[in-house]
Amino acid sequence: MTLPLIDLHRHLEGAVRTSTVLDVAARTGHELASRSKPRTALVADGSEGGLLPYLAKVDVAIGVLSSLDDWSRAAGEAVDDAFDDGLDYLELRYCPGIIAHDTGLAAEAVIDAVSDAVAERSARRGLPVGLIGIVVRHLGAGSAEQQMATLLSRRESFCAVDLAGDEANFPAQLFSDAFGKARDAGLHVTIHAGEAAGPQSVWDTVNHLGAERIGHGVRSAEDPQLMEWLAEHGVTLEVSLTSNTQTGAAPSYAHHQIHKLLAAGVPVTLNTDNPRVSNVKLSQEHQAAMNEVGLTAEQLATIAQQSLAAKFS
Ligand SMILES: [Zn+2]
Numbered sequence: 001m002t003l004p005l006i007d008l009h010r011h012l013e014g015a016v017r018t019s020t021v022l023d024v025a026a027r028t029g030h031e032l033a034s035r036s037k038p039r040t041a042l043v044a045d046g047s048e049g050g051l052l053p054y055l056a057k058v059d060v061a062i063g064v065l066s067s068l069d070d071w072s073r074a075a076g077e078a079v080d081d082a083f084d085d086g087l088d089y090l091e092l093r094y095c096p097g098i099i100a101h102d103t104g105l106a107a108e109a110v111i112d113a114v115s116d117a118v119a120e121r122s123a124r125r126g127l128p129v130g131l132i133g134i135v136v137r138h139l140g141a142g143s144a145e146q147q148m149a150t151l152l153s154r155r156e157s158f159c160a161v162d163l164a165g166d167e168a169n170f171p172a173q174l175f176s177d178a179f180g181k182a183r184d185a186g187l188h189v190t191i192h193a194g195e196a197a198g199p200q201s202v203w204d205t206v207n208h209l210g211a212e213r214i215g216h217g218v219r220s221a222e223d224p225q226l227m228e229w230l231a232e233h234g235v236t237l238e239v240s241l242t243s244n245t246q247t248g249a250a251p252s253y254a255h256h257q258i259h260k261l262l263a264a265g266v267p268v269t270l271n272t273d274n275p276r277v278s279n280v281k282l283s284q285e286h287q288a289a290m291n292e293v294g295l296t297a298e299q300l301a302t303i304a305q306q307s308l309a310a311k312f313s
Contacts, residue, residue: 003300004088006307007271007282009190009215009238011134011164012094012114014058014274015081016065016074018042021276025064032064043279044246051196051247052166057277062102071099071110072117079121079129085281089311092118093132093162097139097147107150115157130159130313132190135178137163137170148178152185159313160188162215167196172204179209188212188312190238195249199223206235213238213310216273218249220266221257227264236267236310241288242280243273253292262299267306 021042025033032038041060048054065071075092082090094114100107115131122129133151135144144163151161161182163175172191179189192215193205202220205211206229217237220226230237239258244250250257261268270289272282289295295303 003304006089008091009271014277015078016061021061021064048246054247066103068113072113075114075117076121083125083127091130095134111154132160133158134162134164137165141174144175144178162190164192172208176208194219199226218257221260231265238271239268240271240273242278269307
């Protein structure tokens with residue numbers, strides 16, 4: 001029996017193809033096009049020495065794609081790539097606020113361009129895609145309120161909202177008002193936590209932001225009480241095997257926290273995070289789960305069930 005292939009945690013910015021970034025850079029005269037090894041700015045080869053250097057490689061694409069047409073193209077190609085890898089369902093997330101901040105485009109126009117492109121390509125491919133709007137942490141609480149207001153002005157475009165960026169320096173508590181408004185609007189909530197900060201960050205996220213899922217969350221494995229709580233409340237972790245080892249959130253494939261999390265009954269899923277930056281496909285992550293991490297066929301079936309149960313649309 002073939003298991004469904006479901007990605008619940010994939011960033012559009014980190015999914016923009018290297019070839020597309022370089023094509024746009026050449027067209028616009030962006031300095032990336034004249035570098036001798038531009039790929040090293042866009043793709044992680046092994047450990048990146050922390051979350052922020054990894055995120056810098058995600059962000060490079062945002063600095064290059066400068067028009068609405070560029071974002072439409074990237075969004076359509078992201079759906080194509082998921083389809084070509086054999087996915088049955090995809091949740092694609094992105095941060096209109098950061099794209100607007102870095103390009104000067106209006107965030108609402110970016111949302112409309114991405115939504116239209118994804119709807120068109122999703123229908124053409126027959127691949128259901130849910131969109132998640134991200135609020136970024138490191139512009140602070142005031143900006144977060146504005147970013148959330150923009151996402152809510154396009155409420156119908158999104159199945160959920162997320163908080164991403166500099167987890168270690170911007171704790172969840174700062175964002176409780178913004179995420180309360182999203183919950184009031186009926187949006188699902190997933191939050192990046194337990195990646196660049198420890199278990200307390202995950203506790204803060206479930207206590208202050210009402211997270212139903214946690215982006216990564218792998219450091220929850222450091223706290224048995226937290227694992228028990230997550231299992232009891234069915235809060236699902238969006239694990240990304242390769243990304244987690246590249247950011248240093250997990251020590252290695254073989255010693256990934258997913259072993260402890262599964263043993264404790266915490267619902268986990270397998271996701272790509274940033275296919276370009278991590279240089280992975282979801283099908284490869286599932287291969288790695290078996291061959292490098294050492295998960296059993298039974299565990300993979302459990303993960304597939306948990307992915308189906310945790311999807312937002
Ligand atoms: Zn992420």
